[in-house]
Amino acid sequence: MSLDQAAVKPHEQLNAALETEMGRVNDLIRDRMASKHAPRIPEVTAHLVEAGGKRLRPMLTLASAKMCGYDGDYHLNLAAAVEFIHTATLLHDDVVDESGQRRGRPTANLLWDNKSSVLVGDYLFARSFQLMVETGNLRVLDILSNAAATIAEGEVLQLTAAQNLATDEAIYLQVVRGKTAALFSAAMEVGGVIAEIDHVQVQALFDYGDALGIAFQIVDDLLDYQGQTAATGKNIGDDFRERKLTLPVIKAVALASDKERAFWIRTIEKGDQRDGDLDHALALLNKYNTLSATRDDALAWSEKAKTALQSVPDHEIRQMLIDLADYVVARVN
Template sequence: MDGAVDKPKDGPQDRLALALAEDMAAVNLLIRERMSSEHAPRIPEVTAHLIEAGGKRLRPMLTLAAARICGYAGTDHRKLAATVEFIHTATLLHDDVVDESQRRRGRPTANLLWDNKSSVLVGDYLFARAFQLMVEPGSLRVLDILANASAVIAEGEVLQLTAAQDLATTEDIYLKVIRGKTAALFSAATESGAVLAGAPEDQVQALFTYGDALGIAFQIADDLLDYGGSSAVIGKNTGDDFRERKLTLPVIKAVAKADAEERAFWVRVIEKGQQNEGDLERAMAIMARHGAMDAARTAALDWSRRAQDALKVLPENPLRDILADLAQYVVARIA
């Protein structure tokens, strides 16, 4: 979700940043302190290149907001917020190596500027730093939440390797992939903030549900925009997922309804990777014919509503209202 949307300055993320400015200043200081390395100067070089590249810091803000909504008055939520950002950054470093990416947030990737070994090892270092930080508040349950999320993220990445270009991939498998890719860290961010605050169980569950649904709604919307958004809006070129042969929800829905001729087309362009000029337009026409785009849009809007509904059990709070606006905002681009 980072940097993927060009937002107006009064968007929900900006209002969240303003409301949490003091906490976020402390989190950013903590991140800079903990990403340093006395013995390996390449570590802060690589980390700073990514962390200071203009990411929106949404995940740590979700942790801070969840804790504050639930009445937390201490400072350990800042450590959890930094933990979440380190986990996120580590996964980005690893992802760029796996995907052989060359640009992220409009800048050359770390693996391009340095090398794959540096990206992988610095990612490992950040995971280690994350685990050091998540232990410090002294909550075994928080540790369990964040450790589990780290496992789900890795599991989702491995699943994507096998499912990405396999036409047998189902919507259930797609959901597992995007939970690992996006939603797992969102839900861990919100749930851990609530647990740290000692919130009642229904509030903890509500914030988990919110983060999970928010992440899924965003990812489906992002996948939809790949077949109809401008690069300024989505942070990538229209059709990138198609060219990279990624089986996203609109394609999965179209494949499920394909006749023999259409299936042969999908086998050629996705499984075999034999793409010709005009294939993207043909793919979009097939998806439109079967209502795949509309069905995926409906799914994204449904997940957004789930996220908004989950917040209703929480205490009234301006931060709660901003989180509700955020859930609506991530799908406003496709509504």
């Protein structure tokens, strides 16, 4: 039985092990997303924060700190800060992508407007930095502020790379490190820093989060072409229709004949999509086995994540994090 079919999934095990701390983080999030003067701020924030997400990123911070023996309270601040950064980026992303749905619900920009989404996202970024400063630890401020900058950089890079057939796997990886892996790695790293473990172990935590985030995004991109709508919440080929150059297509473009390359130029670069184009795109991905190759990449990054944890303290949470790395790629096994 796959991890995806397991009665208790790894992130649920983590949530159970961290139930008390997660409850306190949720209380802190609700407290800090309040505003005396602008009631729209908690309205917009609550719509997304209370939408039933897994809270995976703040959970990683709590797990990292607990695994490393931290016994203070500042990991709560950092977990809340991580969730605020994540929520802010989602608000901004939905405006940039002109999205109408997230987690099965209408997006904030659809229910309110783009201005509200952008400004509330800015407010959450500011709140996240207040939470960081309260720890009095310049190192965690450095890590999370760098992560915020990397996320923004990755999103801007994606604007130019997503529909450019010159985008190769190195650029794709850079985008993924920005939009997804940066916050995973920072969330893990600050948990170790606040626990004052040695730099080798802190690096291992970073490496785990980096590899986990990359595997997570590769799987997401792969499932767009071979997942089930009921499980993913997306229709097959949404990325193709939105002209997003993700890893399966990048691999196919690299192997394409001149005629096939002309097809990708028309559909992705120029946006001239016609009936039957998605089926043809899927045929080309299957012709060059790029879905299988993408799956292999995801599995390799999952293995890197698990290997990184070999040098961190032996703790029950470490096994949960190892299982989480397996779970992230279980849907494509």
